[in-house]
Amino acid sequence: MSDVLNAEVTSNEEGGFSRRRVVKGVAWSVPVLVTAIAVPPASASGGKFEALLDFNTPDTVNFVQQTRPAVAGQNRPGKGPIGFHLLNKSGATSGPIVGTITITPSPATATSDPVVGINTFSGGTLTVMTPPPAVGTFSANFSLPGGVANNATATFLLDFYYTGTSKTVAIGKQFNLTVSFTSPTGLLALPAVLQLN
């Protein structure tokens, strides 16, 4: 943040986008939100708001093939979280929780490669980008309007689907999952890697 200390403080630009900042031909890269200050590791003590991804032990999940979920042998095992939880030790009710879950291929995939999205979600309301993408990044918003009471835990469970009709194409594919939301302690982002096996 040191360079920010020397930065020019501005209000929203009336003039809008300056083309000086973009040179035609620059390679596109995924736009991301980055927290400026690291969030301390979650702790059940000290008046904190804990947010953690939850995993099976060992780290295993099941990816349901979206187009043929009932066909034996088409669902794939893999690695990734089974959900996340929020433990509120802040001393007050959290207020509404709203956030975003994104799942992005890593690296960027060809058009024939699968998309991974959220198959089922519980613990809150999930609003999936409509329609889900045929290729690339899956995105959905989630919310818990009632928030999390003090000294309470909200648990969200999820599992995943993958698209395509070929399980062999899906094997070995990796995706970056990020759960981000605003909590009483600020913006939290929970990253994880998903892998189809």
Added chain:
Amino acid sequence: MIWHHSNLVAEVRTQSTGRVALLHLDATQPVVLEGTAATIWELLDGRRDQADVIAELEAAFEDAAGQLAAQVEAFLASLEAQRLIEPAGSTN
């Protein structure tokens, strides 16, 4: 859809690096936008609609993987979820 920056967001930027730091006044931690994220932020001026933003980015960047539009849409959803942007016509 036309987006504008939330009036409850304080903004600091460095011209030299193109970084933009944002703090929603109800939050306790800022976020930083760099690269394409900062470029998108600049394009959200309350006048361009989402299609205009994507068109300008497609004109400015090489998108070999064809992911640009979907990634911009997901990024805008993230900004909205963090209450950093609002649909034009809304008020705080």
